[in-house]
Amino acid sequence: MVEIVVSVAGKVAEYLVASVGRQFSYLCNDRSNVDNLKKKFEKLKNGKERVQHLVDGARRNGEEIEQDVQKWLISVNVIIDEVGLFVGDEEKAKRQCLGGLCPDLKIQYQLSKKARKEMMAVTRLLAEGKFDQLNLNGC
Numbered sequence: 001m002v003e004i005v006v007s008v009a010g011k012v013a014e015y016l017v018a019s020v021g022r023q024f025s026y027l028c029n030d031r032s033n034v035d036n037l038k039k040k041f042e043k044l045k046n047g048k049e050r051v052q053h054l055v056d057g058a059r060r061n062g063e064e065i066e067q068d069v070q071k072w073l074i075s076v077n078v079i080i081d082e083v084g085l086f087v088g089d090e091e092k093a094k095r096q097c098l099g100g101l102c103p104d105l106k107i108q109y110q111l112s113k114k115a116r117k118e119m120m121a122v123t124r125l126l127a128e129g130k131f132d133q134l135n136l137n138g139c
Contacts, residue, residue, distance in 0.1 A: 030112035034090060037119040041083050044122050047129045048076045054131065069131055076125055083118055086111070 051073065055065055090111060 030108045030115075033112045033115040033119065037083065037086070037115040037122065040119055040122045040126065041080075044076060044126055044129075045080065047126060048073065048080070051129060051131050072125065072129055072131070076129070079118070079121055079125060083122070086114060086118055089114075 051069065055069065055073070058065060
């Protein structure tokens, strides 16, 4: 019976440490999370521009655009709007508390966590956005 209790307590402690560590990493990696998001975001904007040029060319030629390409472009526009708002919110994180003596940890934590979440969405869209001419015209 003692072995079961020790085993369960060990698993609970393991999950607690992992959860606290993940939350703490948002504070420790706040700058890198934001920087990584900005880099991936630029790649996404460039990829959207490339796909949009292909779509525009296909439309000029009277070709039909595949549904997955259209949905991807809509999703990218949504993420572009969200990340644009995020960059505006980032300015809040630069504010200091106590007359500039310490950073606002709550805002840094929130922005870091949101940056990681947005980066996952941007990364997913980058992976899904590998379209070529054949995908656009349905051949």
